[in-house]
Amino acid sequence: MSLDSLSRPETARCGHVWHNWPWRQGLLLLEGLVVRVHCHSVAVGAPNRCSDSRDHGQVSCRPNRIEEQQLTPYSLAFYVDVVTTGTVLGARPTDSPDRVTGVLGSDFGEHVFGGHHMCRDYGLTEFFWERASVDLPWSGRHFSLQVHRLAYQGCTLADETLRSRYGRFAPRLRFEKLQWLLERRGVPLLEIPESPANAPYYRTFWQPDSQVAVSVIGTYGEYSTPDNLRVGDVYRIQAPMTVDEVEWRRAQVG
DSSP, rough: OOHHHHHHHTTOOGGGGGGGHHOOOHHHHHTTTTOOEEEOOOOOTTTTEEETTTTTTEEEEESOOOOOOOOOOOHHHHHHHHHHHHEEEEEEETTTHHHHHHHOOSOOOOEETTEEEEHHHHHSSEEEEOSTEEEEEEEEEEEEEEETHHHOOOOGGGGGGHHOOOOOOOOOBHHHHHHHHHHHHTTEEEEEEETTTTTTEEEEEEEEEOOOOOOEEEEOOTSOTTTOOOOTTTEEEEEEEHHHHHHHHHTTOO
């Protein structure tokens, strides 16, 4: 179903694709269209049809069931922003600990390894730093969005700062939805070779401008992939993945 079909009452029907409606609602909002989607539950057996009302600038949808744990359009906007900009709410991988705290807040778990490596864990988001000596300041290394954790720990796992801005986060993020939105904005994701230790269970897609990498479940492995993630679910988003690392991966496969 295309976005255009949603505005044509003769072709826009909801019942058989209701599980996709939360993200399609997000597409409408994210694309900045005037049309807004309002979905209402009705009695079982009622018609499943979307009607267009351009005079009122909205589309009314009456599905026959409501799925739980829906992905809000705002959390999709967050993921799109991260992949596009290579930042988390503007916090860059190279920013200092104080700068990241100023953006994400002070509610984090801190882990220091040997005095030379530090990780601050906000739940969904992790930032990493390193330093050559304890006498030197921390230098930003990278950040990760541990999307797979949402499937285990629920929507409240997301950082308080993120939830206050974007609302509830669903337990899974489908790669095809993220990729579709990015392509609409001219932000391509290029598949690059997976490291031998993770192939074929994971696939990696790379955004060259922001140097963000998206790790996706490629195939199920009993001891290699999480039981409650499906093929095509995003496992992790991280930045930066440098050009040198991408070229190294490509060289490994000839």
